[in-house]
Each structure stands twice: as C-alpha cells, then as structure tokens.
Amino acid sequence: MSALPRPDLPPGPHRDLVARLHDLHHRAGWPSLRALARETGVSHTTVSKTFSQPALPSWGTLELLVEAMEGDTTLFHQLWLAASTPTNGAPAPAPRIAGRHAELEAVRRHLETGTGLLLVTGEAGIGKTTLVRAAADTSDAFVAIGHCLPLSTDVPLMPVVDLLGAVQQVDDGQWVSAAIDGVPRHVVRSLARLLPALSRESVEVDDREFARQHLLASITHLFAALADLRPVALLIEDLHWSDLTTLDLLEHQLSRGGGPPVVGTWRVADASTTSEHRAWRDRVDRLTTRVVELAELSCDETLEQLRLLEGRTPDPSRGARLFARTQGHPLFTEQLASQGDEDTAVPRRLAEVLQRRMTGLGPTASAVANALAVADRGLPPDVLLEVARLDRPTLVGTMRELAEHHLLIGRGDVAQLRHPLLAEAAREHMMPGEQALWHGALAASMARRPDADPAEVAEHWRKSGDARAEIEWRVRAARQAHARTSPIAEAEQWRRALELLPAVPDADLDEVDARVAAFDALELGGRLREGAELLEPAMSAVDHLDPYRAAEVLRRMSMSADWLGDDVGSSLALADRALALLQPHGASEGLVKTLDLRANHLLDLGRDDEALDALTRALTACEELSNDTLVLVASATLAWHTACTGDLDGALRILREARQRVPDAVDPRTEAYVGMMHTDALIKHRRPPEEVMAAAETAVAVGREWDMDFHLLTITRANVVEALYKAGRVDEAARTLEGIPTSGSYDHWPVGWMSGQIAVAEGRPADSLEIFTGLEIVGGSEENLLNRTHWIAVAHLWLGQPEPAWSSLSTAVEAVLDDVVVRETGLSFALLARAAADLAVEHPERRRELRTTLTGLRRRAVVDPLAPAAAPITRHAAAATWDAEVLRIDGDDTVEHWTRPASAWDDLCSPHDAAYARWRAAQSALRSGQGTIAARLLKRAAADAREHVPLSRAIAATAAGRR
Structure with missing residues (x-):
C-alpha cells in the first residue's frame, strides 16, 4: 500500500503530529488500513480518519496505531498533548484526565x-x-x-x-x-x-x-x-x-x-518485579516516601473518560454498560470504547493483556480462576471446594496465590475475579466443551445449597446442555419470581421452560398451566400482546380441559382481545363462554374475575346498567368466599365504573366500605390495582393532586416495603404525575416523574405518556412529538390510538403546524364515530376545533370547508361527545371550548364566548386550560377595541399559564402587540 492522504493543516503541533504519524506509517512498510484495523481492534474507517481527517484523533486510538506500527508511544503522547493544547494565547486547558x-x-x-x-x-x-x-x-x-x-x-x-x-x-x-x-x-x-x-x-x-x-x-x-x-x-x-x-x-x-x-x-x-525491587520498595517506604495509590474510576468518571477519548458527550446508558464490564478500569474502558461497541467481545490486544495476567498460575489456581470465570460472580468457599475438587487448606493457598497475582478480591464471605473482563478473557481462552463442564459442576453444587437462586442454577444447567435439569429449575425460578412479584423475570422463566418442553416431553410440567402463568406475568408486566401470543396455543386444548381451567384460558383470551383492539363483541363472547363454564359451580375466584372482565366489555358497549349489575354480582360472590383480597379488587373495579358514570361520591363510598372491611394492606399487586383504580377515578373528576397522592400512598408504600415495582404501580405513580400536571404544577410533576423507576419494559407507555405531556408544557413540543410518535401504547384499540393522536396534535399546534394536527386528529376521531366510546372524546373534538380555527387563520379561503367537516364529524357520532351529561366531568368545559373555537373559524368569537370555557375550566381546577381560553378572549377583545378588558384578561391568563412555556410565550406576545 502507498502513502495515505494527509489532511490540510496549518503549521503547528497538530501538523507535526500528523507528519510523524505518516512517517511512522512509511517506516512500517505502509501497512493497509484493514491490516492496522485487525492489529488495533478498531474499524478500518477509524484508522483512515486518524491518518487523513483534520480532526485530532483520540489518544486511545492513536496509541493503538503507534503500537501496531512499533512506534514510540511516549513520543507520540507528547506530540498529541502539544496538539491538543491551544497555541493562540488562550489559557491552558484543564488536564485531560477523568476524575483523580x-x-x-x-x-x-x-x-x-x-x-x-x-x-x-x-x-x-x-x-x-x-x-x-x-x-x-x-x-x-x-x-x-x-x-x-x-x-x-x-x-x-x-x-x-x-x-x-x-x-x-x-x-x-x-x-x-x-x-x-x-x-x-x-x-x-x-x-x-x-x-x-x-x-x-x-x-x-x-x-x-x-x-x-x-x-x-x-x-x-x-x-x-x-x-x-x-x-x-x-x-x-x-x-x-x-x-x-x-x-x-x-x-x-x-x-x-x-x-x-x-x-x-x-x-x-507485576510478575516481572524482582525480589531486589520489592526489597528496595520496603526500604524506601520506611524513609520519607509518600504513596498515592490509584483505584478504579467511578461510573461518572468513566463517562468523563469517554468524553475525553471521543471528544463528545457520551450516552449515559452506553457509559453505564461499559462501566459494568470494566468496573472503571481506565485501560479496559479505553480499549472497549476504541472498537465502538461496548457489547462486543474483548478486543484481541486487551484479551492478550488479561490472559497474560493468568500466565504462570499453577493447576489448582487455574481451576479456581476458571470456576470463578464461568460463574461470572463471587463464590463462597464451599462451592469452590466442590467445583474445583480441592481440600480446604489447598483452597486457601490457591486463593492466596491468586491474590498475589492481583487476580482475586474478597467481598464478604465470597471470592471473585478482580474484573469482569478477566472472567470474559478466561472464558474465551477455554477449550471447546470446557465451559459446559464447569457450568454443570457449578449447577450441581449450587443446587445443593439451601439459598440457591433457581434462575442462576437454571442458567448454568442451560449452558451445560442438560435440558431436563434446566426445565426443573426454570419452573422453580418462575415460582420464585412470582412470589417476589417480578413479572417480567417470571415470564421469561416460563417462556424458556415452554421452549424446552418438546425436548423433554415427560417433564413434570403442564403446558396449559405454564402458558396461563406466563400470560398472567406478562399482563402484569404490561406486555399483553406477548402474553396473548404465548397463550394462543392453549385455546386448542380448551374443549379437553376441566371447566375451571378452560374458563381460565377463555377469560385471559377475552382480556387480551379487548386490550389489543379486537371487536368488543368477540371479547364479550369469550367472557360469556368462560362464565357459562363457571356459573354452575357457584362462587369462585375465577367467577369473580370473569364477571369483572365482562363488566368492562359491557361498559365499552355502552351497556352501563348491565356492567354495574355484573360488578355487583362479583362483589356478592366475594362475600360468599370471604376473600378479602377479592373484595378489594371487586370493590375497586365497581368504584371506578361508578365514577365513570359521574358518581364520584358513590365510588368513594364503595372504596371506604371495602377498606373498613380490609383495613390492613394486603399483597402488592392488589394494593397497586386498588391504587390505580382509585387514583384514576379521582383524576377523571379533576380532584386536587393531594387527594390523588393520598389514594396512591398505600400502593406506593407496599411497593417500597417489598422493594419491588411493576406495571400497575407504575400506572399508579404516573396517575399522581398526571394530577399534578392537570393542576398546572408542571415542575412538581416532572420531579415526581423522575422518581418513577424505569425498566425498559413494564413502564414504557405510562412514563412516556406523561413525559410527552410535560415536554409540551416545558416548551419542548418537538420532543413531545417524538415521544408520542414512537410510543407503543398498551392495547391497539382505536380509542387508545385516538388518545395518542390527541397529544401528537397538541405538539403540532404548539409547533405552529395546524395542518398535520387537523389531518391526524380528524382521521383518528372519524375511526371511533360509530363506537360508543366516542362519548369520551369531547376533549379531542375541542382540540380538533382549535386545529380547524388555526388553519382558518392561515387559510381564510378554507373556512367553510373546515367548519363543514368539523360539524359533520360531530353530527355523525353515534353519541354526541359534547352533549350535556354527568360524565366525563370535563364535557361542559369541552363543549364551551368547542363553541368558541367554531366561532373563531370565521373570526366571530367574542370575549363572552371565551369567558364561558374559562370559567368552566376554573371550576375544574385546570389553570392552563383556563389561561388558554382567557388568552383567546383577550385576542377577541383587542379585535373589538376593548383594550382595558384585554389587559385584564392577559394578566389573569399569564398568572394561570405559569409553568406552561409555549402558552406563556403566546400570552406575552399578545400583550406586547397590544402595547
């Protein structure tokens, strides 16, 4: 290969560095980019950029290249430091070092x-x-x-x-x-x-x-x-x-x-340190020598190291993953970061460095190191004794040998390899089949311990290749995760057990029971679609099951069909099939849950009286069973449905009576369900945030006491955030949202849902648009899609983009016109009217078309979403907003038209909605020459719009224009 192109650089240290690098490349015989990439473990593109682009490369990459070409790394480090130091008289930069x-x-x-x-x-x-x-x-x-x-x-x-x-x-x-x-x-x-x-x-x-x-x-x-x-x-x-x-x-x-x-x-x-050197060190330590001992970097310092290496702010999640592998060791971090992917295998050069540390170990020390490497965690002495087949004195001497090689650390009563990457390098160096033998030995030893972690034992059996032993321990792990209310972990164990079942057909595992248990775990974890897919094969066995088990399968399929957007009638039919199987056998837990589910379907179909009757029957069955947990669950569902009809006092009475019967907190799942339904009922009636917080407190306290979190608890906490947001307390809502644990699974949509709303209020509608567009809502029904589209339209409107807001929201509204759920969409109709009015301001020639389309959508709805009714409680305010926005399409809105929704939103303690209405009222006042009234309206609107950045800016702009 000939010489590489050089970047066009002005005279100075950077150009000197590049010249030296190209000279070294020449003296090394012009190795190819791909050859250097193989030697250094970085991509050939990175190698090319280092030679040919004007940007200063990171020291980590440059050092690897210089080493690969057998250059003087000390000289090049000095050149690199000079090139990274300003020469224009500016003050010297801070030292390029992370932490320390x-x-x-x-x-x-x-x-x-x-x-x-x-x-x-x-x-x-x-x-x-x-x-x-x-x-x-x-x-x-x-x-x-x-x-x-x-x-x-x-x-x-x-x-x-x-x-x-x-x-x-x-x-x-x-x-x-x-x-x-x-x-x-x-x-x-x-x-x-x-x-x-x-x-x-x-x-x-x-x-x-x-x-x-x-x-x-x-x-x-x-x-x-x-x-x-x-x-x-x-x-x-x-x-x-x-x-x-x-x-x-x-x-x-x-x-x-x-x-x-x-x-x-x-x-x-260092193995090469001689006894003479160690003796010298002992002598000078007794003189005036001072010592600064360096330890690994913290996670934050590792992020800083990445920033210095790469010249940009690193993604915190990537930094956390790197830190988990390197434990803050700077060389390990640099080497892994240089290959651009922290999840790939250990780079060759780093693997050689790590493996050299184990060079010279005796057979017993190698055996213990291999056992620790395969375990990938610390092990107690009794496990090491069994796995490595040693007696206790030999083990003690072996661990001392490993410690002297700086390979072992003790944490409490366990010993482990000093770095996770040491374990990775040791595993990669093993012969084919060797790891499987170690995994089998570890699994057998751990299985005999009373404190064995079933999931860990099962994983060792998997890696040993013993499917029969693995399936037994997968079941144990699933049951342990269920007891700990760890739904995603439980589901993964059931899923793996089901995968193994064809290979071990005589295993002690009922396939239908396993699928039902996996569905319940996934449903609790907010992964209902996955649960439905996993349960589907069990439907073929329904006709051959006893009534109770068949009903359990049917009820769960009915639940998933409803959530995933299937026809409500089909979902109800499945629930009715389950109910027909259970009713002849009297009260049971399955009967209560099926009646509860059937009530949900009936409510979706607008058959409110039948829904309340089903819930009342469920509560009666709970009384017969004397099951306090079921009483709480059934009461919470009945209370929520009662609140949905507009009777909040009746709903709260039902909850009080249930608590009088069951005064003490029960299991986390039940308390989370009660908290979710209670807080949601209060939100529907726009109750103050303090009431919502109090309703959530028991669920949150139980979750804290049991040290766990799952989907229902996340929704309950998100409901508190929503209450704060709707009350205009955006900063407090944002702080509360930050306190909700994130897992990447169960909490995705409730946390994302509120993040998107808060982003709008914080003046980041573009971020909100991105959040809601990418948000996968649990349940694919038209109603859920409409709710997401509603907030997408809000973001578009605050971005000054009424066309996409109108287009997307009108399509989503049209999809539910023939469904009774349209009665809940008054707020979306009001927002659609706002989009139409904003469009009419930009395109006056479209006023008639927009008004006609808008009013036509309302007229075609199977239930008028803006007609007077007890529920939703926001209907009156939404209707008044709609009326004013429709008049704004033609510019006929007046102060009086807008003060009606403002007062209605005041009654609901929704300051931002009220501020929006008063802002529009002020604009109407200015058009009619009512400057004093406009000033008064703008002052009140500005006060209420605090913590809503785009609305505050709009109000301020109107006030500035008035002056």
Whole structure:
C-alpha cells in the first residue's frame, strides 16, 4: 500500500503530529488500513480518519496505531498533548484526565513544593502515566522525565540519562551550563561518562575510576545545582523495571535529604518485579516516601473518560454498560470504547493483556480462576471446594496465590475475579466443551445449597446442555419470581421452560398451566400482546380441559382481545363462554374475575346498567368466599365504573366500605390495582393532586416495603404525575416523574405518556412529538390510538403546524364515530376545533370547508361527545371550548364566548386550560377595541399559564402587540 492522504493543516503541533504519524506509517512498510484495523481492534474507517481527517484523533486510538506500527508511544503522547493544547494565547486547558482530582493535586503539589519521593502506584493500565503526565503538564516547575524499560540486560542509570538529556535541552543548554559552573570539576568529568555533551574534554572510560559512589554523588550535586537556579522536579516512570543503580541513587538521595522532588510510578502485582525491587520498595517506604495509590474510576468518571477519548458527550446508558464490564478500569474502558461497541467481545490486544495476567498460575489456581470465570460472580468457599475438587487448606493457598497475582478480591464471605473482563478473557481462552463442564459442576453444587437462586442454577444447567435439569429449575425460578412479584423475570422463566418442553416431553410440567402463568406475568408486566401470543396455543386444548381451567384460558383470551383492539363483541363472547363454564359451580375466584372482565366489555358497549349489575354480582360472590383480597379488587373495579358514570361520591363510598372491611394492606399487586383504580377515578373528576397522592400512598408504600415495582404501580405513580400536571404544577410533576423507576419494559407507555405531556408544557413540543410518535401504547384499540393522536396534535399546534394536527386528529376521531366510546372524546373534538380555527387563520379561503367537516364529524357520532351529561366531568368545559373555537373559524368569537370555557375550566381546577381560553378572549377583545378588558384578561391568563412555556410565550406576545 502507498502513502495515505494527509489532511490540510496549518503549521503547528497538530501538523507535526500528523507528519510523524505518516512517517511512522512509511517506516512500517505502509501497512493497509484493514491490516492496522485487525492489529488495533478498531474499524478500518477509524484508522483512515486518524491518518487523513483534520480532526485530532483520540489518544486511545492513536496509541493503538503507534503500537501496531512499533512506534514510540511516549513520543507520540507528547506530540498529541502539544496538539491538543491551544497555541493562540488562550489559557491552558484543564488536564485531560477523568476524575483523580485529589490525586492530581497531590502529585502537582509535590512536583512544585515537595521533598523526597512520591510514588504513584496501581495495577497495569490504571492510569498512573496519565496522572503524572497531567500533573507535569500543569506544574509551574520544570519536570524532567525519565523512563525505565523491561530490558533483558540491565542498563545502569538509563532513566537518569533521560533526565540529564531533558535538562540539557532547556534554553539550548544554558541552564545546565550555569549549573555546571557551580559544581566541582570532577563532578562534570564523572557525569560526562553518562552524557558526554556535558564536558568539552575527552573522557576515557575506565571502570576503575568510574567509582559508583562518586557517580551517585556527582548526579546529586548536579541536580541540586539545577534546583538552585530554577524550580525543577524529576519524574521517573515504571520504577518497578528500573536498573538497580538508579534505585540506589534514589535511596541515596532520600537518605541524605535535599535535592529536587521526585515522583515515580510503580506497578503493583507485576510478575516481572524482582525480589531486589520489592526489597528496595520496603526500604524506601520506611524513609520519607509518600504513596498515592490509584483505584478504579467511578461510573461518572468513566463517562468523563469517554468524553475525553471521543471528544463528545457520551450516552449515559452506553457509559453505564461499559462501566459494568470494566468496573472503571481506565485501560479496559479505553480499549472497549476504541472498537465502538461496548457489547462486543474483548478486543484481541486487551484479551492478550488479561490472559497474560493468568500466565504462570499453577493447576489448582487455574481451576479456581476458571470456576470463578464461568460463574461470572463471587463464590463462597464451599462451592469452590466442590467445583474445583480441592481440600480446604489447598483452597486457601490457591486463593492466596491468586491474590498475589492481583487476580482475586474478597467481598464478604465470597471470592471473585478482580474484573469482569478477566472472567470474559478466561472464558474465551477455554477449550471447546470446557465451559459446559464447569457450568454443570457449578449447577450441581449450587443446587445443593439451601439459598440457591433457581434462575442462576437454571442458567448454568442451560449452558451445560442438560435440558431436563434446566426445565426443573426454570419452573422453580418462575415460582420464585412470582412470589417476589417480578413479572417480567417470571415470564421469561416460563417462556424458556415452554421452549424446552418438546425436548423433554415427560417433564413434570403442564403446558396449559405454564402458558396461563406466563400470560398472567406478562399482563402484569404490561406486555399483553406477548402474553396473548404465548397463550394462543392453549385455546386448542380448551374443549379437553376441566371447566375451571378452560374458563381460565377463555377469560385471559377475552382480556387480551379487548386490550389489543379486537371487536368488543368477540371479547364479550369469550367472557360469556368462560362464565357459562363457571356459573354452575357457584362462587369462585375465577367467577369473580370473569364477571369483572365482562363488566368492562359491557361498559365499552355502552351497556352501563348491565356492567354495574355484573360488578355487583362479583362483589356478592366475594362475600360468599370471604376473600378479602377479592373484595378489594371487586370493590375497586365497581368504584371506578361508578365514577365513570359521574358518581364520584358513590365510588368513594364503595372504596371506604371495602377498606373498613380490609383495613390492613394486603399483597402488592392488589394494593397497586386498588391504587390505580382509585387514583384514576379521582383524576377523571379533576380532584386536587393531594387527594390523588393520598389514594396512591398505600400502593406506593407496599411497593417500597417489598422493594419491588411493576406495571400497575407504575400506572399508579404516573396517575399522581398526571394530577399534578392537570393542576398546572408542571415542575412538581416532572420531579415526581423522575422518581418513577424505569425498566425498559413494564413502564414504557405510562412514563412516556406523561413525559410527552410535560415536554409540551416545558416548551419542548418537538420532543413531545417524538415521544408520542414512537410510543407503543398498551392495547391497539382505536380509542387508545385516538388518545395518542390527541397529544401528537397538541405538539403540532404548539409547533405552529395546524395542518398535520387537523389531518391526524380528524382521521383518528372519524375511526371511533360509530363506537360508543366516542362519548369520551369531547376533549379531542375541542382540540380538533382549535386545529380547524388555526388553519382558518392561515387559510381564510378554507373556512367553510373546515367548519363543514368539523360539524359533520360531530353530527355523525353515534353519541354526541359534547352533549350535556354527568360524565366525563370535563364535557361542559369541552363543549364551551368547542363553541368558541367554531366561532373563531370565521373570526366571530367574542370575549363572552371565551369567558364561558374559562370559567368552566376554573371550576375544574385546570389553570392552563383556563389561561388558554382567557388568552383567546383577550385576542377577541383587542379585535373589538376593548383594550382595558384585554389587559385584564392577559394578566389573569399569564398568572394561570405559569409553568406552561409555549402558552406563556403566546400570552406575552399578545400583550406586547397590544402595547
């Protein structure tokens, strides 16, 4: 391959860096991009950008390339630091280092004002060089740097030669010349043997005259003289590889005191560190040596490291995933980040580094390390004894050996490998089939423990290939997850057990029961569609089941059909089939739940009296069963339906009576269901947020006590957020929403639902549009799609885009005109009228068309959504808003037309809706020359619109135009 193209850069450090890199590429024989990509573990595109684009590459990528081409990484690091430092007179940037603030300050302070030796210690790749270089770069003192290398032959005073060479280059040698003038002549002659340029006289090498103590004293003399002229400090890297003469020099300097401060780096747990080096370390530790020990970075510091490496703010979730794998080890983070995907295998170079750490382990130590690697967590001694087949004294000695290699850490009563990536590298290095053997041994050992985690044991059986044992433990894991109310985990265990069943047909597992249990878990976790798909095969067995089990399958299929948007009549038919199977056998839990479900279907069909009758029958059955849990559930459902008819007092009475019978909190699922229905009933009647919070408190407290969260609790908490939002308390709503745990599964739509609404009020309608457009609502019915489209239209309107708001919302409204659910859509009709009026302002020629289409939609509805009725409670305000918006289409709206909805929204404690109406009233007043009235309306509107950014801006713009 020939030379790569170079970026067009102005003269300066960056261009010097690029020139050196291309020169290195030439000297390495012009390896291809793909060859370098294979060597470094990064993509060939990244390699190409490093060579050819004007942006400064990250140090991590550059270091890998220099190493691959066998270049001097120290030299290139200095060039890179120079290129990343401003040269236009701007102040020097902050050190390019993540975290380490206290450590950085300690090293910098020692370089400037310290005495003696400060050692920066830590394992390989922990960031010792990064820290000391950052301190040197920002120190006021001149810092001379020397390097120690792991050479096969000991070269005396190699780092000292580096130090002398560094000071000799300062001011074209004038500093050294001035220092030499102040020291005895024999000092110069002695030092000239290390650096001939220090003396103009020829120096004959004579080992007999090259007295060791004379030389050490001469070096000490010279550095003291240099320090007398200007602040100077010495930095020696990798002292664990130093020649012994250099170590003697440092020890001599420490014992006599004086001289410039010295900072050294020292790698702990390095197999190449000799006994002489360890003995030296013990001796100097007893002198004046201070130690800065480096540990891993925190998660936040790892994010900062990523920002420095990549030159952009990293995605927090990506940073968290990287941190989980690297545990904050800087080298591991850098290597994984360099390949662009934190979820892929360990890069080759990093894998080699990790595997080298295990080189030289004895057979028993390797066995224990492999067991820990396959377990991928800490293990107690009794498990290690069984799995590795060791006696206790041998195990103790083995763990000590691993600890000495810096491979093992103890956490409580368990031992584990020091880093997750060590475990990954060890597993990747195993022979085919070896992991399966370890997994089987671990599964068998863990299964005998009384505190065994069934899910973990099942996973080990899976990886061992033993399907029969796995299916047994999957069932145990599912039942444990059910007891802990962990629905998604439970469902995954049932799903895996069902996958295994064909391979183990005689397993002790009933397929229908497993599918029903999986459905219940998925339904509780908010994944009803998945539950329906998993339960569907059980329908073929319904005719062969006993009545109770058949009814259980039918009831669940009826539930899913309703939620997923199937015809309500079909859903009701399934519920009726289940009811027909159960009724002859008297009161049962299944009968209560089926009556409850049937009532929901009847309410959707507008058969309210029949729905309330079904719920009353369900409550009577609960009384016969003396089941307090069922009483609470049935009462909550009955209360919610009663509230939906407009009778909130009756609904609250039902709930009070149920609580009098069951005063103590019961299980989390029941309390969450009661809390969800209670809070939703209060929201429908626009009750104050404090009442909604009180209604949710028991459910939230039980969830907190049991340390769990699931879909029903999430909805309950989201209802509190909605109450705050509708009351105009947007900031408080946003803070409350942040406190709802996120899981990526059960909480997706309720949290997203409120996030989208809050985004509008915070002045981010574009974000709201993105949230609602991408939001998958639980249940695919036309009603649910209309509700989402409603908020999409709100976002469009505040973005000044009435056309898409009108188009999408009119289509969604039209889809429910023949459904009794249209009676709940008054607010969407009012919003549709607003979109039509906004369009008419932009396109006056369309006024007639818009008005005709709008009023036609209302006329065609099977139930007038804006006619006077007890429920929804917002119907009166929605109707008054509709009337005013329709008049606004032709510009005929007046102050009086808008003060009606304003007063109606005041009665419902909805300040933002009232503020919108008064803003429109003020616009009408201005058109008719009523400036005083407009001013009064705008003042009240501005007060009520607090915490609604786009509305506040609109009101302010109208007020500014009036002036």
